[in-house]
Amino acid sequence: MNCFQHAPVAAVGLCKNCQRGICLECLTDLGDGLACRNRCEQKVQALNTLLNRSPGVYSAAGSGYRIVGAMLLAVAAMSLLAGATDAQAKGWLNGSVLAGLAFAFFGVLFFRLARRYR
Numbered sequence: 001m002n003c004f005q006h007a008p009v010a011a012v013g014l015c016k017n018c019q020r021g022i023c024l025e026c027l028t029d030l031g032d033g034l035a036c037r038n039r040c041e042q043k044v045q046a047l048n049t050l051l052n053r054s055p056g057v058y059s060a061a062g063s064g065y066r067i068v069g070a071m072l073l074a075v076a077a078m079s080l081l082a083g084a085t086d087a088q089a090k091g092w093l094n095g096s097v098l099a100g101l102a103f104a105f106f107g108v109l110f111f112r113l114a115r116r117y118r
Helices: 041-085 095-115
Strands: 027-028 034-037
Touching: 034 095, 041 095
Parallel strands: none
Antiparallel strands: 027 034
């Protein structure tokens, strides 16, 4: 593969942004990747910043799913309790019980989603 800017010169690497071949004269080494000098440096730095932040964002997503799951299970417990106290008047399959079961289902679903982000 040859350099994109200098066709007769052999490329020594690929730009992390545009994936074009670059020679020693055209490259800038940014530590976590090569970039085309004066063309792709800012974009590669932005990409490196994004990649460095992603593990923290990933773990925060798991925490968010656990918090939402706990809140849904709390609402489910309250709905089921309200439905149980109202069961004598309307029977066991009333709106509060159905809502409680739905909240419980989604609460468990969110806890299972949170396990993916460990």
